[in-house]
Amino acid sequence: MAPGGNRGWLLRLVIAFGFAQGAVSMARPAVSYRALALGADERAVGVIAGVYALLPLFAAVPLGRRTDHGRCAPLLPVGVVLISGGCVLSGLVNSLWAMALWSGVMGLGHLCFVIGAQSLVARQSARHEQDRNFGHFTIGASLGQLIGPVAAGALIGGPDMAGSSALALVVAGAGGAVAFASLWRIEDRTAVDSRSPQGGRVPVGGILRARGVPAGMLISLSVLSATDILTAYLPVVGEHRGIAPSVIGVLLSLRAGATIACRLVLTPLLRLLGRPALLTVTCFLAAVLCAGVALPVPVWVLGLMLIVLGFCLGVGQPLSMTTVVQAAPEGARSTALALRLTGNRLGQVAAPAAAGLVAGVAGVAAPFVMLGVLLLLSSGVALRSPGRPEGPGSAARERPRRSVRSVLRRTSDI
Numbered sequence: 001m002a003p004g005g006n007r008g009w010l011l012r013l014v015i016a017f018g019f020a021q022g023a024v025s026m027a028r029p030a031v032s033y034r035a036l037a038l039g040a041d042e043r044a045v046g047v048i049a050g051v052y053a054l055l056p057l058f059a060a061v062p063l064g065r066r067t068d069h070g071r072c073a074p075l076l077p078v079g080v081v082l083i084s085g086g087c088v089l090s091g092l093v094n095s096l097w098a099m100a101l102w103s104g105v106m107g108l109g110h111l112c113f114v115i116g117a118q119s120l121v122a123r124q125s126a127r128h129e130q131d132r133n134f135g136h137f138t139i140g141a142s143l144g145q146l147i148g149p150v151a152a153g154a155l156i157g158g159p160d161m162a163g164s165s166a167l168a169l170v171v172a173g174a175g176g177a178v179a180f181a182s183l184w185r186i187e188d189r190t191a192v193d194s195r196s197p198q199g200g201r202v203p204v205g206g207i208l209r210a211r212g213v214p215a216g217m218l219i220s221l222s223v224l225s226a227t228d229i230l231t232a233y234l235p236v237v238g239e240h241r242g243i244a245p246s247v248i249g250v251l252l253s254l255r256a257g258a259t260i261a262c263r264l265v266l267t268p269l270l271r272l273l274g275r276p277a278l279l280t281v282t283c284f285l286a287a288v289l290c291a292g293v294a295l296p297v298p299v300w301v302l303g304l305m306l307i308v309l310g311f312c313l314g315v316g317q318p319l320s321m322t323t324v325v326q327a328a329p330e331g332a333r334s335t336a337l338a339l340r341l342t343g344n345r346l347g348q349v350a351a352p353a354a355a356g357l358v359a360g361v362a363g364v365a366a367p368f369v370m371l372g373v374l375l376l377l378s379s380g381v382a383l384r385s386p387g388r389p390e391g392p393g394s395a396a397r398e399r400p401r402r403s404v405r406s407v408l409r410r411t412s413d414i
Contacts (some may be wrong), residue, residue, distance in 0.1 A: 009357055010121070010124070010125065010137065012182045012183070013117055013120065013121070013140070013182070014136060015140065015179075015182040016117075016140070016141030016178075016180075016181075017113070017137065017141055017144065017173060018139075018144045019144065019176060019179035020080055020110070020113050020179045021077065021141045021148070022144035022145075022148040022172075023083055023084065023144070023148070023172045023173065024083060024106065024110055024142070024172075025098040025148025025152075025256075026041070026087075026168060026175065027051070027086075027152075028228075028231045029149055029152050029231060029232070029234075029245075029248070029249070030091070030152045030168040030169045031049075031090055031103055032048075032235050033100060033156050033165040033235055034090070034166060034169065035096060036096075036236075036239070037165060038096060038162060039240060040096055041383075042236060043357065044096060045232065046232075046354075048100045048355070049103075049228070049229075050101060050350070050351075051101070051103050051107075052107035054109070054345075055108050055152060056108050056111035056341070056342075057345040057349055059232060060115065060339070060341045060345060061335065061339060061342055063075065063111070063112065063115050063336020063338060064115060064335040064337060064339070065201065065334075067116065067334035067338070074116070075116030076112075076183050078109070078112050079109045079111070079112035080109065080113065082110075083113065083173075083176045084109075084174070084177045085104065086102045086105035086109055087106055087176060088170050088173035088174075089105070091165070091166040091168070091169025091173075092166070103216065115334070118134075118337045119334040119337060121133050121134055122321075122334070123333075124336065126168050128229055130321075130322045130325060134318040134321045135266040136263070137318070138318045139143065139263050140226070142257075142260040143256075143260065145255075145259065146256035146257050146260065148172070149248070149253050149256070150249045150393050151171070151172075151175075151249075152172070152245075153246040153247055153248060153250065155244065156319035157245050161301040169260040170410070173400075185405060193255075194270060195221075204339065207329065207334075207339060209331055209379065210328055210329065212324065212326070213323075213328060213339070215323065215344040216324040216340060216380055218381050219279060219283065219320045220317060220324075221346070222283065222347070223286070223317055224317070224344045224347060225374060226286060226290055226375060227313060228351065229351055229367055230293075234248055234251065234252060237293075238278035241296070243314070248300065250303075251302060252306075254306050255307065255313075256310060257310065258305075258307045258308070258311040258314065259311065259313060259314035260314070262311045262315060266314075266318065267305075276382060278319070279315060279316065279319055280382040281379075282311075283312070283314040283375050283376070284376065284379040285381055286312040287371075287376040287378075289309040290371040291308075291369050291371075292305050292368075292403070293305065293309075293368040294368045320340065321337065324340045325339060352373075354367075368404040
């Protein structure tokens with residue numbers, strides 16, 4: 001199947017990603033609540049959230065290297081098995097260290113699935129379709145992030161917090177296993193195009209020096225850290241402010257729903273502003289809104305803030321994927337995507353751990369101020385990110401490549 005051809009594989013991949021991400025998004029807050037019920041404090045919650053990214057931190061680049069010279073699809077079922085197993089076993093154990101371990105297995109499974117899926121999208125999409133296809137692909141993640149927290153909030157609560165959170169984790173594992181249905185025969189349909197030309201491996205340093213790769217990695221790290229800490233720490237904020245778990249689940253799902261809406265209109269937004277300006281503006285707004293979560297605002301105001309924040313965060317992940325893929329040397333695109341994921345996981349290790357330390361010293365809302373600073377830095381880096389790719393009709397779309405300054409000048413003239 002040639003790039004840019006039948007996109008039935010993309011729809012099935014989005015569905016599978018929705019179930020896999022839904023399991024993870026349901027399990028993450030459930031792990032936090034179960035850890036709190038077992039006697040964990042804010043620091044311990046941060047450590048457990050960080051371990052989720054620890055195993056993937058070391059596995060990403062080797063998996064990317066293997067995928068550059070092999071097939072993407074086998075990683076998908078492996079990822080589903082590890083996600084489902086990690087969810088279920090996190091709910092069956094009764095010690096914090098064991099929960100941290102199985103949380104790490106869950107994170108490794110998520111990494112396997114995402115590397116395989118992103119590499120598949122990169123190979124099966126024509127260059128000028130990559131922004132759109134990565135945007136559609138990440139709708140699967142947003143759907144999972146929309147449904148997962150609501151399902152967790154519906155199951156968690158009552159006097160037996162440990163038992164209800166354990167049930168939520170087992171249900172998350174069962175839901176993740178449903179992703180197998182959409183993965184059927186994806187490998188057979190893509191195996192012809194799934195092999196990259198054999199040749200010398202591009203050094204990691206060479207990939208990192210490619211213009212656009214570091215910027216894409218930092219933006220992705222910042223956006224994912226914001227999403228991750230929102231998922232892991234909003235329950236802790238809710239506990240301190242007296243917000244019920246069911247309401248926290250709805251708030252997290254509002255954020256995810258806004259992210260879906262953003263990705264559905266991503267193409268017209270790109271035509272209007274271009275990639276650098278769109279990344280810059282949305283990262284800046286996300287920085288302000290993340291810091292605003294630290295304020296003791298009413299629940300309805302918090303909900304509005306999370307809706308706008310979710311819309312802004314929806315831009316960073318798909319556009320950072322395209323930025324990295326198009327900046328990477330030929331034959332090293334899966335490795336470049338894996339490096340991007342390594343940066344993501346590094347952020348997922350460091351950010352929750354730092355959030356735990358900050359929360360222990362300055363209060364549970366302080367990590368959101370830290371996220372605001374990180375997103376503000378990403379907003380500055382996005383100014384220099386590459387513009388739109390070339391492709392059919394690119395001449396007609398040349399206008400969106402204007403700089404952020406020209407956009408602001410034009411706005412001021414209106």
